[in-house]
Amino acid sequence: MTELLAFDRVSKRFGKKLDIFEKIANVFGSNIKEQTVHAVDNVSFTIQQGEVVGLVGESGCGKSTLGRLGCGLHTPTEGTVRYRGQPLESESGVRRPVQLIFQDPFASLNPRMRVLDIVGEAPRVHGLVDGAQQRDYTAALLTRVGLDPSYMQRYPHQFSGGQRARIGIARALAVKPEFLVCDEAVAALDVSIQAQVLNLFMDLRDELGLTYLFISHDLGVVRHLSNRVVVMYLGRVAEIAPTEELFAEPNHPYTQALLEEIPRIDRKHRTFVPIRGEIPSPLAPPPGCHFHPRCPKAMPRCSVEVPTLREIGPGRLSACHLNDPN
Numbered sequence: 001m002t003e004l005l006a007f008d009r010v011s012k013r014f015g016k017k018l019d020i021f022e023k024i025a026n027v028f029g030s031n032i033k034e035q036t037v038h039a040v041d042n043v044s045f046t047i048q049q050g051e052v053v054g055l056v057g058e059s060g061c062g063k064s065t066l067g068r069l070g071c072g073l074h075t076p077t078e079g080t081v082r083y084r085g086q087p088l089e090s091e092s093g094v095r096r097p098v099q100l101i102f103q104d105p106f107a108s109l110n111p112r113m114r115v116l117d118i119v120g121e122a123p124r125v126h127g128l129v130d131g132a133q134q135r136d137y138t139a140a141l142l143t144r145v146g147l148d149p150s151y152m153q154r155y156p157h158q159f160s161g162g163q164r165a166r167i168g169i170a171r172a173l174a175v176k177p178e179f180l181v182c183d184e185a186v187a188a189l190d191v192s193i194q195a196q197v198l199n200l201f202m203d204l205r206d207e208l209g210l211t212y213l214f215i216s217h218d219l220g221v222v223r224h225l226s227n228r229v230v231v232m233y234l235g236r237v238a239e240i241a242p243t244e245e246l247f248a249e250p251n252h253p254y255t256q257a258l259l260e261e262i263p264r265i266d267r268k269h270r271t272f273v274p275i276r277g278e279i280p281s282p283l284a285p286p287p288g289c290h291f292h293p294r295c296p297k298a299m300p301r302c303s304v305e306v307p308t309l310r311e312i313g314p315g316r317l318s319a320c321h322l323n324d325p326n
Helices: 020-027 063-070 115-125 134-144 149-153 161-173 191-208 219-225 243-248 253-260
Strands: 003-016 035-048 052-056 078-083 098-101 179-183 211-215 228-233 236-242 310-313 316-318
Touching: 003 063, 003 211, 035 063, 035 078, 035 211, 035 236, 052 063, 052 219, 063 098, 063 179, 063 211, 098 161, 115 134, 115 149, 115 161, 134 149, 134 161, 161 191, 191 211, 191 219, 211 219, 219 243, 228 243, 228 253, 236 243, 236 253
Parallel strands: 052 211, 052 228, 098 179, 179 211
Antiparallel strands: 003 035, 003 078, 228 236, 236 316, 310 316
C-alpha cells in the first residue's frame, strides 16, 4: 500500500503571552507567567492510501488538533506532517488534496451564502470549473451526497442537521480531495441520521477511492468504519492496532478502560465504573506517562519515565512500561 499521510514526531503547543496589564503587574511584584497548552506531544504514525483510521480518546486529548495538523490548518511546533512524502506546508497556495469535515456543520457554513456558493465557490476559485459550469457541478455534488439539487438556492438555516452535514461533505468533495479528515462529523446527529451519513462515507470511499482519518468519541462508530484505531491520551498516542484486534484484546491500560465503558447487552447487570480521576490539564501535563495518575497498574517508573511507543505484535504498537522486557 502507498503511504499517504505521515506524522513524524509532531508536536503542537499553543502559547498565551502576557498582556500589557499582566506585564505591569509583574513589575509590581506579581509572578504571572506565560501559559503553554501542550495539545499534541511527539506523535508519529502513518496512514496508507485507502485506509480508514479511527482516532479516539477523551475530550482534550488532542484529536481535533491532530486532525487540523493533518490537513494543514495548523503548523506543527515541532516535527513534520508529510503528504505523499512531501511536507504538507509545501502544498500551500495550491488545491489541497486533504480536506476537513467539521464537527458542527451549522457553525462551519456561512449563513449569508447560498449552498450554490458554499459548495461551488472553491472549485471555481481553484480553476476546476468556470462560472458557467458552477451550477451543474454543484448539482452533481449535491446529488452524490443525497440532496436535491434544487436546494442549492437555499441558505444553511433552511436545512436540517443531517442535510447540513451532507452539505459539509459536498463542500469537502468539491475540490476533488484524496484524503478526508472527519472531525466528529456525525456527533451532533440523531442516531438514524448518523447511520445514513456513515453509509454515505463508506459509499464515497468505494466510489472515489478516498482515505479517511475519522475522529470520534463513539467507539461503536469507529469499530464499524475503521481498519485501524489510534488511541490518544493527553496529546500522546497510547496504542495503535487493527480494529478487531484492539477491541478483542486491548493492550494499554487506558484503551482497556475506554473499552470497559462501552455499553453492552451481555453486561446489563454490570456496575458501571468510569475511569477514575479527571484528565489532567494540558497546561501542566504530568511527568512520565501522562496516564499514570489514573492508571490502576502504575509503577514507580511510570511517574518519571516516558514510555516508548513500541511494536508488540504485527501492526500493533503500545506505549506502556508493562510491555518492556524484564
